[in-house]
Amino acid sequence: MAHFAKLGINGKVLSVEVVADADCQGADGTELESIGVDFLNRTHGWPLWAKTSYNTRGGKYYDADGSEASDQSKAFRGNYAGIGYTWSEDENIFWPAQPHTSWTKNTTTASWDAPITYPSVIDDGADPVVWTYSITWNETGYQADNTKGWEATKSNDSADPKTIHDWNGSAWVAR
C-alpha cells in the first residue's frame, strides 16, 4: 500500500489517498512514484500528487509498533502528509501549518522551532509528580519582548485567575 497526497496548485495538501502497490508498479514490478501519480491522475482527474510515508513523522521513520526504526534511510519527506499541510518540493518535506509567525522551519526535524528553546522545567520535580506546568506559547508576548514567549500556569493553582509564569531561559518567574 502506498499513500499519496493530493495537492492544490499552491502546494496545500487537499487529501491523502491510498493506492495499491500494484498500481504503482511498472511491467517489470518496479515501484515508481510517477506510475502511482499517473494512476491517480486517471482516476481522480487531478494531476498534482506527491507520495507520502505513513510511518514518517518529525523527520524520523517509525516501525509498525511505534518504535523508532533502526534504519532511518526509510524516512521519507519529513512527515506523513495531512490535510492542510504544505508540500515543499525544494525541501522535500510536508510541512504542517506554521504554529506562530515567529517560529522557523527546522528541516532536520521537519517541524517548526520556537525562537526560544522549550522550557526544561515542566513540573515540580517531585517523584511522583504532584503538579505540572501547563505551557503555552504567547506570540503577542514574544513580539513585545523577544526574551519572553513561553508562559505557564501551575496545574494545582486554585487561584482565579491563575498566576502566569514566564520562562526566562533557565527558570519560571511569576508575573
Add this chain to the structure above:
Amino acid sequence: MLNNKKQLHELSIITGTIDDISSVNINMLKNHVLSNWTLNNRLSDNDYKFEHDYSKVPYHQHLQWVQDYIRDHYRIEYGPTLCPTPVNSVAGIVQTENEKINTHNHLDAFDLHGSPDISCLYCIQSGEKETSVTFNYNDGRRKGWSWRVPIKKGQFILFSSELDHYIGKNENKDFLINLSFRYHLV
C-alpha cells in the same frame, strides 16, 4: 469590557472556478446533462414544485471530479466537509430561450433532516447575454435585500440552502445549463 462575540448564524455566497489543470471536461458534462434532460426525467413530476425544473442526472466520472474539487477546496479553506445529501444531491437545470427558474430555496419543511445546508450551482453552458441568479434575504430589520451573481460557464456558486433564489430569464438562443449540487456540512 467586551469579552466574547458568538456568531449564531451565517448566510453565505461563495463563487469559484475549477482550476484548468483539472481533467474535468465541461463539454462531456453538458452532453451528459442534456441527454438526461431530453428523457424528461424530472426531480418532481408535479409542476407546482420547483423540482419540476430540475432534471435527474446519473453518475458520471467528471461529475464526481467536480464534486471532489469543490469538496476538497471548500474543506481546506473553511474546515467542514461537503457531503452530498442522500437524496437528489445532483440535478441538471436546463433553461431554454426566455425560460426562468422561479424563486425557491432548497429546504424541505417536511424533511429538514434530509434538506441540504449548502447548495451549489455549477454552470456548464451560458450564452452571450448575461443571466444571473438572484438571492433574496433579510438582514434583521432590513427586509427584502437581494444579491445578484452573474452565471458564467465554468464558475460555481456555493450558497446557503435556505436562501430564496431565482435564475433570471435566459435571453440567449442557446440553452443555459447548470448543475445543482446539494450538501450537508459535516
